[in-house]
Amino acid sequence: MLTDLFPNINLEDFWVATYETFYMTIIALIGTFILGILLGLLLYLTTKNGIWQNKFVHFVVAAFVNIFRAIPFIILILLLFPFTNFLMGTIRGPNGALPALIIGAAPFYGRLVEIALREVDKGVVEAAKAMGAKTSTIIFKVLLPESMPALISGLTVTAIALIGYTAMAGAIGAGGLGSYAYYSGFQRRDFDIVLICSIIIVIIVFIFQFIGDYIANKLDKR
Amino acid sequence: MISIKGLSKIFNTDAHNQVTAVDNITLTINEGDIFGFIGYSGAGKSTFVRLLNRLEEPTEGQITINNQEISSLKTKGLRLARQEIGMIFQHFNLLWSRTVKENITFPLEISGVPKTERDDRVQELINLVGLAGKENAYPSQLSGGQKQRVGIARALANKPKVLLCDEATSALDPETTNSILDLLVDINNKLGLTIILITHEMHVIRKICNRVAVMESGKIVEQGNVLDVFLKPKQDVTRKFVEQVMGSNEEEEDLQQLIQSYKHGTIIRLHFVGETTNQALISQVAKKFNIDINILQGKITQTQAGAYGSLFVQMDGDQTEIKQAIQYIEKETSVELEVVQHVN
Numbered sequence: 001m002l003t004d005l006f007p008n009i010n011l012e013d014f015w016v017a018t019y020e021t022f023y024m025t026i027i028a029l030i031g032t033f034i035l036g037i038l039l040g041l042l043l044y045l046t047t048k049n050g051i052w053q054n055k056f057v058h059f060v061v062a063a064f065v066n067i068f069r070a071i072p073f074i075i076l077i078l079l080l081f082p083f084t085n086f087l088m089g090t091i092r093g094p095n096g097a098l099p100a101l102i103i104g105a106a107p108f109y110g111r112l113v114e115i116a117l118r119e120v121d122k123g124v125v126e127a128a129k130a131m132g133a134k135t136s137t138i139i140f141k142v143l144l145p146e147s148m149p150a151l152i153s154g155l156t157v158t159a160i161a162l163i164g165y166t167a168m169a170g171a172i173g174a175g176g177l178g179s180y181a182y183y184s185g186f187q188r189r190d191f192d193i194v195l196i197c198s199i200i201i202v203i204i205v206f207i208f209q210f211i212g213d214y215i216a217n218k219l220d221k222r
Numbered sequence: 223m224i225s226i227k228g229l230s231k232i233f234n235t236d237a238h239n240q241v242t243a244v245d246n247i248t249l250t251i252n253e254g255d256i257f258g259f260i261g262y263s264g265a266g267k268s269t270f271v272r273l274l275n276r277l278e279e280p281t282e283g284q285i286t287i288n289n290q291e292i293s294s295l296k297t298k299g300l301r302l303a304r305q306e307i308g309m310i311f312q313h314f315n316l317l318w319s320r321t322v323k324e325n326i327t328f329p330l331e332i333s334g335v336p337k338t339e340r341d342d343r344v345q346e347l348i349n350l351v352g353l354a355g356k357e358n359a360y361p362s363q364l365s366g367g368q369k370q371r372v373g374i375a376r377a378l379a380n381k382p383k384v385l386l387c388d389e390a391t392s393a394l395d396p397e398t399t400n401s402i403l404d405l406l407v408d409i410n411n412k413l414g415l416t417i418i419l420i421t422h423e424m425h426v427i428r429k430i431c432n433r434v435a436v437m438e439s440g441k442i443v444e445q446g447n448v449l450d451v452f453l454k455p456k457q458d459v460t461r462k463f464v465e466q467v468m469g470s471n472e473e474e475e476d477l478q479q480l481i482q483s484y485k486h487g488t489i490i491r492l493h494f495v496g497e498t499t500n501q502a503l504i505s506q507v508a509k510k511f512n513i514d515i516n517i518l519q520g521k522i523t524q525t526q527a528g529a530y531g532s533l534f535v536q537m538d539g540d541q542t543e544i545k546q547a548i549q550y551i552e553k554e555t556s557v558e559l560e561v562v563q564h565v566n
């Protein structure tokens with residue numbers, strides 16, 4: 001039936017492309033989560049009157065975040081080619097896309113993390129201090145758990161942006177649905193392929209949104 | 223014992239402006255005291271109490287709690303010292319992501335109490351503050367009073383010697399306030415804990431404190447036993463706070479008119495000063511002597527040190543009986559008596 005509606009689709013290529021999109025999104029999302037939390041925490045902790053108040057570190061981290069957020073993703077991939085080559089040994093395929101995906105998305109997520117941390121009740125942080133908590137305890141037992149719903153919502157938004165990025169990366173050789181739509185669909189004038197890729201990407205986005213909303217809701221005991 | 227010497231805190235609000243929030247406070251707080259600090263908004267009460275566990279760094283001065291000089295501790299020592307100073311807050315400051323039980327466990331995790339001992343201790347605390355059955359509720363499912371009970375249990379988890387309370391009842395309705403204050407007194411009796419309490423409501427001081435300090439612009443302007451301060455307030459601020467619970471003297475002027483209208487009997491003012499034994503005085507006198515006692519006006523309030531206030535009564539009947547009754551009160555009880563008017 002699928003082949004009747006979309007005559008030009010090669011099922012095997014299609015499944016590989018879908019798999020690659022999932023692969024890139026998930027691995028990049030994990031990397032983005034870790035790097036973004038790190039950046040967000042640094043921004044939050046080193047800010048004025050923060051726990052680790054430090055103008056210099058704050059400036060450097062903020063500059064990193066702002067610069068990499070400002071560069072359009074498609075240019076960022078090109079800019080990072082040497083770095084990617086050095087790190088991954090290749091600039092092609094799904095793995096070749098990962099460094100750019102993570103470096104492109106982490107600063108964005110880092111800002112969302114910072115905003116989420118700022119929303120944590122200052123009084124609760126103060127109560128933990130008054131109990132004699134170490135900074136690491138405050139981070140892992142107060143700041144992160146108390147901001148978890150916002151961290152998850154932010155991650156959902158970031159995941160959806162990442163799916164978009166994988167498609168762009170696909171157009172310059174990273175594989176995945178973006179690549180399939182562009183090379184097999186658009187360039188050969190087989191628009192049914194472009195259409196099916198769009199539909200699948202929309203479905204993937206909906207799945208991520210649904211899972212993200214569900215987890216965030218589940219965690220929110222406020 | 224807590225001893226505070228020359229404690230000051232100056233905030234630099236910007237490059238040119240400074241606020242002296244706490245101004246050269248010297249004070250001793252004895253073990254087992256419930257020491258109340260009262261003052262209007264901006265008097266520096268919160269800043270003062272936050273200096274005690276160094277949530278604010280003192281600009282100057284010394285704080286010693288149980289022979290440990292808090293003001294000279296380094297990071298790690300301060301952390302350990304803080305584990306032995308409980309604190310409760312106006313807005314409770316519970317972790318919403320944790321249940322009641324988990325919130326109370328938190329300070330035990332911080333101080334490294336082994337997992338196996340935590341559960342027993344937490345259950346004990348939950349029973350102490352009267353929250354049995356709510357162990358697995360989240361703070362959002364509790365009322366304000368229940369939240370503050372969690373706050374108190376949490377503050378007591380590491381068996382502190384001192385409990386700091388910053389406006390602990392200001393977000394609660396009067397009835398809940400009373401139940402929380404009763405709990406604090408109960409804890410003070412059971413655990414022998416020293417409680418330092420900040421408030422802007424005199425009835426809180428009246429109800430549970432044995433000592434009080436009145437703060438104004440960062441300074442302590444008056445301090446002493448609660449009863450003494452109630453009896454003989456020296457400063458205007460203090461007088462205003464005392465009027466909060468005792469009413470003002472204007473009422474006594476009204477009384478003069480009332481008294482004039484009584485054409486017979488003896489009008490007497492009874493002054494209760496920290497009375498604990500003679501509270502049934504009126505009925506005792508009425509039984510012992512053949513006179514009628516008519517209560518005209520009065521205001522008695524209960525403090526930690528007993529009843530305090532005055533009562534105007536009219537004694538009517540046989541002259542000698544009245545005289546004997548007066549003598550009895552003067553000689554046999556500690557209630558002060560003053561004959562206001564004698565009509566025959």
Ligand SMILES: Nc1ncnc2c1ncn2[C@@H]1O[C@H](COP(=O)(O)OP(=O)(O)OP(=O)(O)O)[C@@H](O)[C@H]1O
Binds near residue numbers: 243266268269422
């Ligand atoms: N972090 C701060 N920076 C600058 N000024 C401050 C700071 N904290 C307090 N102050 C100032 O110190 C003074 C005392 O404030 P504090 O909060 O101790 O008063 P308070 O007696 O607790 O009042 P309230 O009853 O309203 O809580 C105020 O003038 C306040 O503006």
Ligand SMILES: [Mg+2]
Binds near residue numbers: 267268269
């Ligand atoms: Mg205050």
